[in-house]
Amino acid sequence: MIPVTLTIAGSDCGGGAGIQADLKTFQELQTFGTSVITALTAQNTLGVHDVQAVPSDFVIAQLNAILDDFDVSAIKTGMLFSSDIIRAVSERLQQEKIPLIIDPVMIAKGGATLLKTEAMDAMITHLLPLATILTPNIPEAEQLTNTKITTIDDVHQAAALLLQMGPEMIIMKGGHIAEDHAATDRLYFKDGRVLTYSSQRIATKDTHGTGCTFSAAITAGIAYGLNVDEAIKQAKDFIFHAISDGLGIGHGHGPTNHFAFNNALRKTGDPDAH
Ligand SMILES: Nc1ncnc2c1ncn2[C@@H]1O[C@H](COP(=O)(O)OP(=O)(O)O)[C@@H](O)[C@H]1O
Numbered sequence: 001m002i003p004v005t006l007t008i009a010g011s012d013c014g015g016g017a018g019i020q021a022d023l024k025t026f027q028e029l030q031t032f033g034t035s036v037i038t039a040l041t042a043q044n045t046l047g048v049h050d051v052q053a054v055p056s057d058f059v060i061a062q063l064n065a066i067l068d069d070f071d072v073s074a075i076k077t078g079m080l081f082s083s084d085i086i087r088a089v090s091e092r093l094q095q096e097k098i099p100l101i102i103d104p105v106m107i108a109k110g111g112a113t114l115l116k117t118e119a120m121d122a123m124i125t126h127l128l129p130l131a132t133i134l135t136p137n138i139p140e141a142e143q144l145t146n147t148k149i150t151t152i153d154d155v156h157q158a159a160a161l162l163l164q165m166g167p168e169m170i171i172m173k174g175g176h177i178a179e180d181h182a183a184t185d186r187l188y189f190k191d192g193r194v195l196t197y198s199s200q201r202i203a204t205k206d207t208h209g210t211g212c213t214f215s216a217a218i219t220a221g222i223a224y225g226l227n228v229d230e231a232i233k234q235a236k237d238f239i240f241h242a243i244s245d246g247l248g249i250g251h252g253h254g255p256t257n258h259f260a261f262n263n264a265l266r267k268t269g270d271p272d273a274h
């Protein structure tokens with residue numbers, strides 16, 4: 001049986017981030033991807049040009065349609081946009097016992113708002129306590145904890161604060177903090193353990209949708225039955241290949257290459273051989 005995955009996120013009509021990146025990633029990692037759309041963005045590699053939110057009752061109608069019919073193995077959330085949507089989604093997900101990966105999407109790389117300021121409290125109060133894994137980037141961790149992160153010690157401290165907000169685990173993504181030419185992510189557990197995932201840092205402007213793709217890959221791995229460490233290792237390989245084997249699409253910050261991980265696997269039999 002192919003596991004069913006679900007993303008609850010915004011549409012990126014440009015295909016590089018949001019729902020579209022999630023479904024491409026779910027597909028590449030051999031899961032059956034389903035989606036609940038929270039907002040439409042008019043977006044390309046140059047930026048977000050407009051946003052239209054989906055009414056929260058229609059978000060829930062989509063969510064019910066999926067959960068009432070499919071045995072979903074893992075769920076991720078991305079752009080949730082408003083406190084109305086966050087409250088409605090949290091209330092519905094609370095009734096399920098499905099692993100939940102939360103990517104606390106706030107601001108697009110071009111600077112557009114993907115989470116209204118009024119929605120931050122709802123995210124902290126209603127959604128974060130439901131998370132199996134929370135996947136903030138550095139600016140998101142700063143916003144959620146109201147701290148400034150410049151050193152690795154700051155990363156550790158922010159992770160400790162985030163764990164107090166209820167998620168079982170936090171993976172602090174290192175895309176926005178340069179460490180010895182590496183892109184290093186850290187997984188924090190409640191018992192104090194920390195696991196580190198590191199790859200070479202690729203010098204490229206084409207990182208549109210990296211966070212979405214990474215959290216979708218973790219979700220697919222969990223759906224497949226991998227443990228969290230294995231799922232993150234696979235997601236890290238997936239995103240490394242997707243960034244390093246870029247497609248050169250669009251005139252701005254281009255999307256990543258969702259085919260690259262499987263292309264590497266087909267060529268070498270080992271996606272780690274980079
Ligand atoms: N230039 C890069 N080279 C290699 N890996 C990267 C690069 N930028 C980001 N990553 C990786 O991509 C994933 C997404 O990270 P990040 O860019 O921090 O998230 P977001 O897209 O949410 O801002 C992480 O695993 C991170 O380490």
Ligand SMILES: Cc1ncc(COP(=O)(O)O)c(N)n1
Nearest residue numbers: 010017018208209210211212
């Ligand atoms: C609909 C939507 N969701 C999420 C992102 C964040 O993208 P990134 O992963 O590059 O921060 C985006 N630009 N658009």
